[in-house]
Amino acid sequence: MISEKMMGLGKKRSVIREIFEYGNKRRQEIGAENVFDFSLGNPSIPAPEFVNETMKRLITEKDSVALHGYTSAQGALPVRQAISDHINKRFSIGATPDLLYMTCGAAASLTITLNALINSGDEVIVLAPFFPEYRVFAEKAGAEIKVVKCRENDLQIDFTALENALTKNTKAIIVNSPNNPSGVVLSEDTIKELAELLNKKSAEFGTDIYIIADEPYRELVYGDVEVPYIPSYYNNTVVCYSYSKSLSLPGERIGYIFVSPRLENCTDVYAAVCGAGRALGFVCAPSLLQYTVAECLGLTGDISVYEKNRNILYNALTEYGYTAAKPDGAFYLFIKSPEADANAFCERAKKYELLLVPGDDFGFPGYVRISYCVSTEMIEKSLPSFLKLIKEYR
């Protein structure tokens, strides 16, 4: 009698949550220091101290009614002005406050954008491996999901597969680079070829195909890797951003949607974003957090920890014989399971107290996600276990 679909979603425990609970049990049994839990994607570094100082200063200095009051639904104008200035400084894209919409984080950015764009029966393409909630968000918005697998060796886009999946009903493709669960950054060549293909197919179909650029990991890249800014390559782009990972504030729920000014009907799309935010019950993004991030633009937590973790883990595991596409960003490594069934491999890993997540839920069976947003010490201590594990397959 109530919504069976929503009840089902609420009752279904995610695989990651199951593993985490198993980890809790093991931590009690053998001590936390002996469990190598690589299951969760929570930032492990603290927010920059300046973020906390800014919050306290705003609370102390700003008028309470103004600070904690409703902002406009799109977000406080000075906040949107500061963020669009910052975007322009970095990417010279012609952002304006009138095309920015502050949100309660990346998930909200995605659901609002999807509900703005989708009419019932539209198709949304996701590139596997992909964050499993994309399916939940898109289907709730009325879309049908089509999964296109990336190339196994480097996890760049398989353009033959993508071209075959594009139809006149394709409304959008979600692009997530740096990627969860693989950490892979799509190359400039990939983005250029993607733009070309989408332009060709939308001309052929006489439709608009939007890229939804889901970029919560944009700032988390290592070495001299550049993450191409998709609005610079493809006009019909909506950027979904979040400060969860860059400022280590995932619980505070703050991010934005940026509708590219190069999008032909950008004013209409922005209006639809505002309408969808309203209909889904997002009145405004948390006001203290809006004012805080506006003063912390360009800051990140100390992401050198993630880079160090990435280097230790990637180098050791590939040396041991594991294979993985090189993760240039985020805090994930996506290794190929030494046996076809990644679930069986993850079960076997538990013998060595290694908690890993099978790729099946990410639409990529046969692979396994390792989240390295953990202490470097734990990573170093876990390496012998990884070695013993792969020796079982020799």
Place this chain on the structure above:
Amino acid sequence: MISEKMMGLGKKRSVIREIFEYGNKRRQEIGAENVFDFSLGNPSIPAPEFVNETMKRLITEKDSVALHGYTSAQGALPVRQAISDHINKRFSIGATPDLLYMTCGAAASLTITLNALINSGDEVIVLAPFFPEYRVFAEKAGAEIKVVKCRENDLQIDFTALENALTKNTKAIIVNSPNNPSGVVLSEDTIKELAELLNKKSAEFGTDIYIIADEPYRELVYGDVEVPYIPSYYNNTVVCYSYSKSLSLPGERIGYIFVSPRLENCTDVYAAVCGAGRALGFVCAPSLLQYTVAECLGLTGDISVYEKNRNILYNALTEYGYTAAKPDGAFYLFIKSPEADANAFCERAKKYELLLVPGDDFGFPGYVRISYCVSTEMIEKSLPSFLKLIKEYR
């Protein structure tokens, strides 16, 4: 090609927003002190100082990764425990943390609850006058809205009209007491009769009819008025709460959903709430705010200001010859327009720099909302204008 419905919602400026913009223009033209703007429902009193102190203390003392990290989707367990204890202390209803779900404010509480309960084509009853976003939220969730007007004299429920509106497709009725836009509190007799009628009709239809108790104004009541706690009278109740008004934190987006343990399938409904929160993109309620409200339970801002405003305004206006149901709570007064067309009346009021909101958007034409969450000084200064205005009708 994009969602026309969402675009329409985003482009349509609300009547209240139009009036507010007109007010901005007038404030520039004749000075803010000469414009009597009663259009907005924003708390005008600051958050209790203890709220700000708590926030600062949490930021200073609590580990940053823990404070700003994801909580569980339902909300941090200690927070839910504290709130359910507080609910039980006040209402002895058997609340548990497992039936509480922290939200990004009242709007989120409503959209999540509606999406949890509604199957496409279900009917949701709203009692006019009602908060206009109910229609937006319920229709987006797939429901058809049925409007039942309250009795003109006291704005209590018209049970004949309600009985006629109930069908086997009625999934829920939204009850908002103290009410926006009228400030009226539904009496215990009304709630008892409502429970009796809903029990009778759900038995007759063999269905479940839920009360969605939208209670952001619960703490804002004046004199010795008691607001009946609906779960104590009717089993199938879901409470949607927010701290926006009680703690003057509307921009921070923090509230909860409480599924009554007396609800027969409460575990299923709670699961559906969790599922809907997930599908709509609410990952968790803002964590700093969760921990803050848990330490501020039972606090309110200095609501004596609202009571003083209510008394001055209600006494003067009724003395001048306006009629209104007595507002026992919230910060609204809902007066009968002296002419049938409330829009015409509000236009005429502008001559005296009085900015009022016609009742049409609240489903109650011929009436006008006056928000008295303004300074007492402004109210006192506005009284001669109200007097001149009604004299035009003598």
